[in-house]
Amino acid sequence: MNLTIENILLVGSILLFISIIVGKTSYKFGVPTLILFLAIGMLAGSDGIGGIQFDDPKLAQFIGIVSLNFILFSGGLDTNWNAVKPILKEGLVLSTLGVLLTAVTLGTFVYYITDFTIYESMLLGSIVSSTDAAAVFSILRSKNLALKSNLRPTLELESGSNDPMAYVLTLAFLTLVINQDLSVLSIIPLFLQQMILGGIGGFVFGKLSEIIINKIKLGFEGLYPVLVIALMFITFSATDAVGGNGFLAIYICAVYLGNQDLIHKSTILKMFDGMAWLMQIVLFLTLGLLVFPSQILPYLGIGLLISVFLILVARPVSVLLSLMFFKMKMGRRFYISWVGLRGAVPIVFATYPLLAGIDKASIIFSIVFFISVSSVLIQGTTLSVFAKWLNVALPEEVKPIAENDRYILNLPKSAMEEVTVVPNSFAVEKRIIDLHFPRTTFIVMIKRDGLFVRPGGSTIIKANDTLVLLLDNEESLAEVNVILNQAVVV
Numbered sequence: 001m002n003l004t005i006e007n008i009l010l011v012g013s014i015l016l017f018i019s020i021i022v023g024k025t026s027y028k029f030g031v032p033t034l035i036l037f038l039a040i041g042m043l044a045g046s047d048g049i050g051g052i053q054f055d056d057p058k059l060a061q062f063i064g065i066v067s068l069n070f071i072l073f074s075g076g077l078d079t080n081w082n083a084v085k086p087i088l089k090e091g092l093v094l095s096t097l098g099v100l101l102t103a104v105t106l107g108t109f110v111y112y113i114t115d116f117t118i119y120e121s122m123l124l125g126s127i128v129s130s131t132d133a134a135a136v137f138s139i140l141r142s143k144n145l146a147l148k149s150n151l152r153p154t155l156e157l158e159s160g161s162n163d164p165m166a167y168v169l170t171l172a173f174l175t176l177v178i179n180q181d182l183s184v185l186s187i188i189p190l191f192l193q194q195m196i197l198g199g200i201g202g203f204v205f206g207k208l209s210e211i212i213i214n215k216i217k218l219g220f221e222g223l224y225p226v227l228v229i230a231l232m233f234i235t236f237s238a239t240d241a242v243g244g245n246g247f248l249a250i251y252i253c254a255v256y257l258g259n260q261d262l263i264h265k266s267t268i269l270k271m272f273d274g275m276a277w278l279m280q281i282v283l284f285l286t287l288g289l290l291v292f293p294s295q296i297l298p299y300l301g302i303g304l305l306i307s308v309f310l311i312l313v314a315r316p317v318s319v320l321l322s323l324m325f326f327k328m329k330m331g332r333r334f335y336i337s338w339v340g341l342r343g344a345v346p347i348v349f350a351t352y353p354l355l356a357g358i359d360k361a362s363i364i365f366s367i368v369f370f371i372s373v374s375s376v377l378i379q380g381t382t383l384s385v386f387a388k389w390l391n392v393a394l395p396e397e398v399k400p401i402a403e404n405d406r407y408i409l410n411l412p413k414s415a416m417e418e419v420t421v422v423p424n425s426f427a428v429e430k431r432i433i434d435l436h437f438p439r440t441t442f443i444v445m446i447k448r449d450g451l452f453v454r455p456g457g458s459t460i461i462k463a464n465d466t467l468v469l470l471l472d473n474e475e476s477l478a479e480v481n482v483i484l485n486q487a488v489v490v
Contacts, residue, residue, distance in 0.1 A: 172190055199252060201244045340379065427461045
């Protein structure tokens with residue numbers, strides 16, 4: 001079947017429907033949903049029962065980049081800065097030095113067991129050097145793992161922030177493969193430019209996005225997530241246009257926004273949570289369609305050999321060397337090395353050699369595919385088991401609730417209180433968003449002049465308003481009273 005304008009929506013919606021239904025029941029059998037999405041795409045492809053003809057690496061790469069924007073941005077929004085701050089150094093070292101060590105270690109192994117040149121070997125190592133944010137975020141949350149100490153924030157920070165490093169290394173070694181006369185030192189300026197401009201771009205656009213979201217008056221709550229999508233793509237494309245790393249920029253921008261008080265933040269987080277799942281499904285379905293099993297089976301043996309070396313040697317070595325100067329129990333170090341999941345991101349990066357037309361591009365793509373599939377199957381299905389073996393798991397009943405999950409899960413509160421705003425209160429003529437109430441406290445209704453007003457982030461508080469609050473404890477109520485009574489107007 002050839003995809004046309006007339007049937008693409010029908011075929012796409014059917015595949016999406018099947019993926020959601022199958023994914024819902026997949027964990028009963030211990031199979032990660034991401035693998036099922038990929039398998040459905042392969043079955044629907046030209047070598048499968050669907051017979052859909054899809055052989056367009058450029059379109060697949062575009063879909064991959066758009067999907068990664070949503071996945072990384074959603075992961076950034078869910079990152080709690082207070083939880084990440086204590087392990088920021090460890091996370092950054094893992095996402096930079098750890099990625100470099102993985103690429104070099106695996107690239108060296110590939111060089112000695114294949115007929116690849118050293119630059120081709122390092123290119124393959126670079127493509128699979130980062131952990132996949134889509135795989136880590138979805139599997140950790142689907143399995144609902146409760147991990148000790150700051151282990152989970154470390155894993156999510158690493159997976160969300162290390163794709164930019166792998167992307168830069170992939171572009172750098174691809175350049176060296178194409179231009180054999182260049183030296184390794186020539187890629188250092190590219191690396192510095194990408195990372196520095198990406199970091200600056202992410203912070204600048206984060207600040208600008210906060211101002212725009214909170215100051216602009218759209219009138220309709222549903223438009224705010226659309227506004228954030230526009231700001232996300234502007235951040236990525238503008239940073240990329242000036243030579244910075246767009247993936248790093250959108251992740252930093254999202255982390256900043258996720259830790260600020262935003263108008264209609266609950267709506268924005270819920271929308272991006274759903275979009276992240278949608279983009280993961282679309283991404284894996286697309287890559288499944290792009291894969292031709294008949295063409296990659298000849299590389300099954302070498303692909304599995306390289307994958308086993310990556311899982312058992314390259315990843316653990318890079319993690320242990322990266323964390324050698326940090327105080328951390330050995331069990332946690334080994335668990336971090338085991339959660340080195342490779343998913344769709346390496347397959348997306350593997351389309352760059354295909355589009356560049358280098359000699360061994362198809363071989364690299366096939367090997368990367370096997371690495372990604374085996375990683376999710378082997379590591380993704382054993383995360384809970386290894387967490388127990390290494391004594392890093394917490395009992396489910398004591399699992400802490402992530403701060404931003406409160407916006408998404410609509411968790412029940414333990415108390416309801418009414419607070420009246422006196423005429424000389426600090427809150428009078430202020431927007432709710434500017435009051436900075438505790439994040440565990442919600443204004444569910446405002447009583448005003450005998451009427452009930454539905455509150456939103458841009459709602460202006462008036463004198464003598466009665467705020468109906470849902471909160472967790474008396475400490476939250478005390479903090480609200482402090483906020484309402486501070487800087488009283490004389």
